[in-house]
Every structure is written in C-alpha cells, then in structure tokens.
C-alpha cells in the first residue's frame with residue numbers, strides 16, 4: 001500500500017473510527033503524571049490520523065511522538081507533511097519483524113495502531129513487538145483493526161477470475177488474519193495473554209459504512225488495494241468495474257427504491273472491528289507474579 005496522497009484523501013471510514021474510538025479511550029489511556037509521555041503509532045500511513053486525532057490528546061510537555069510504517073513511501077510523505085511538529089518523527093518499522101531496533105525497545109508509554117494489524121499475518125510477532133516497545137514499568141496499548149470486511153470476499157471472487165488470477169495468487173496474505181475466525185475476541189485475547197499483557201479489554205464492534213457513489217467506492221478501493229500496482233494501468237478501470245459488479249452481486253448496493261432520495265448509488269459495507277486496549281504489567285508486578293508461581297495457595301493478590 002503505497003499511494004500516500006490518495007489514501008490521505010480516501011480514508012473516511014478509517015478516520016471516522018479512529019476519531020470515535022480515541023474520544024472513548026482518551027480518559028482510559030494511562031497518561032504520565034509528569035506529562036512527559038512517549039507514544040509510538042504502528043502503521044501510521046500518511047500520518048493524518050495520528051496527527052489529527054492522537055497528537056491533540058498528548059500532554060503539552062510530551063516527550064516524543066513516533067509514527068511508524070512498513071512503507072518508506074508513507075514515512076517520507078508523513079515526515080514531509082509534519083516536519084514542523086516538535087518532537088514528532090516518522091520512521092520505517094515492520095511491526096511483524098523478528099527483532100525490534102534496539103533504540104525502540106522499552107521506550108514508550110503508549111503504543112497505538114489504527115487500521116493496520118489486519119495487514120499483518122503474524123499477529124503473534126506483532127504483539128510481542130508491541131509489548132517490547134512499551135517501557136518495563138508499565139505502559140498501555142490501543143489497537144483498532146478489521147476482523148472482517150466484505151472486501152476480502154470480493155478479492156477471493158476476483159482471484160477466481162482468469163483475468164486477475166495471476167496478479168492475486170497471494171490474496172490470502174492480504175486478508176485479515178481474523179476474517180475466518182469463529183471467535184476473534186477470544187483468539188486475540190489469547191494472543192495478548194501470550195505476549196504478556198495482563199489487563200486487557202477486547203471488543204468486536206459490528207459497523208456499517210455507506211459509500212456515497214460508485215466513484216467514492218472505487219477511490220477507497222484504489223487507496224488500499226495491493227493488487228492494482230501489479231496490474232497494467234490500462235486495465236485498472238476494468239478491475240474496479242469488476243470489483244463493483246461483485247459488490248452488486250453480493251447485494252451490497254442499496255436498491256434504487258430505498259435510494260430514491262439520494263442522487264447517487266450507495267454501497268453498504270458491513271464490517272467487524274476489533275477494539276483492543278491492554279496494559280503491560282510493571283516489571284516489579286511481573287516479578288511478584290513470577291514469585292507467586294512458586295508459592296501455593298497464596299491468599300489476596302490476583
């Protein structure tokens with residue numbers, strides 16, 4: 001996903017969800033008493049969600065704000081857009097990497113991520129890294145990403161079409177790792193446990209977004225579709241038209257009667273969003289838990 005400027009103009013649903021969820025969690029995030037918070041955002045893209053909705057929540061004396069993304073193009077674009085912001089920078093980071101850069105380990109009070117983790121097949125590695133980004137004596141994380149979305153079913157149908165199959169052999173790599181889960185909340189809670197998080201709250205929110213007009217739908221697909229850059233430009237419109245035809249066949253286009261008062265076609269996208277908040281136990285508390293493991297029948301703590 002590398003079309004930074006197009007994504008910045010066509011990310012309405014992502015911005016809507018991030019803004020709403022941050023308004024709910026602003027008072028739950030454990031801000032430091034000295035106001036010198038450090039925050040890292042995973043998969044920041046062009047940076048406008050981070051800078052429009054997270055940056056304003058930070059205390060005035062915050063220590064540092066680091067936006068990260070696997071895409072160098074996104075990082076370059078974000079650094080250019082926000083170069084005048086103090087103590088703010090964007091850098092390349094693959095959250096699914098084997099080993100975090102040393103200079104990032106244990107440095108952050110908060111890790112946030114919006115509409116990124118559904119792009120990461122190895123959630124176990126991602127959560128291990130998120131845990132290790134947080135400072136040893138605590139810290140918390142707010143993670144918002146897709147469990148399911150109809151786009152993944154559209155991709156599967158397109159992949160079965162001989163016209164597009166050769167460009168989409170790895171389609172499963174781009175489907176949310178929780179899309180086929182029978183219990184995404186339980187699955188993600190278990191992954192958070194495994195990473196070491198002690199306090200956690202994981203919700204699965206059923207949402208619906210309406211795309212007003214076929215061009216709006218196409219622009220939003222173009223902004224995030226990983227297959228278009230593999231397809232010759234001359235065939236992009238045909239691909240997008242086939243995409244829309246499949247959406248219509250899935251009965252996701254609002255019927256004309258219901259649509260009577262609207263001048264444009266409306267496309268309905270029912271999706272499920274994971275909203276996960278977790279806290280890292282302070283090292284000293286972790287030691288207590290470790291000690292407890294050696295003492296049977298302890299009363300009180302737990």
Ligand SMILES: C[S@@+](CC[C@H](N)C(=O)[O-])C[C@H]1O[C@@H](n2cnc3c(N)ncnc32)[C@H](O)[C@@H]1O
Pocket residue numbers: 001011014015018042043044045046047049068069070071074093094095096113114115116119120224
């Ligand atoms: C849909 S955009 C979300 C951008 C921004 N957080 C927002 O809410 O608008 C997803 C971003 O995640 C990035 N991404 C995908 N896989 C990643 C990975 N393994 N590590 C870090 N970023 C990744 C993509 O490059 C893209 O910029």
Ligand SMILES: CC(C)=CCC/C(C)=C/CC/C(C)=C/C(=O)O
Pocket residue numbers: 014115116146149150151154220221224247252267268269
């Ligand atoms: C009706 C229909 C299939 C709508 C899906 C439209 C769309 C562009 C969904 C994007 C999902 C996604 C992977 C978003 C992201 O990563 O930001």
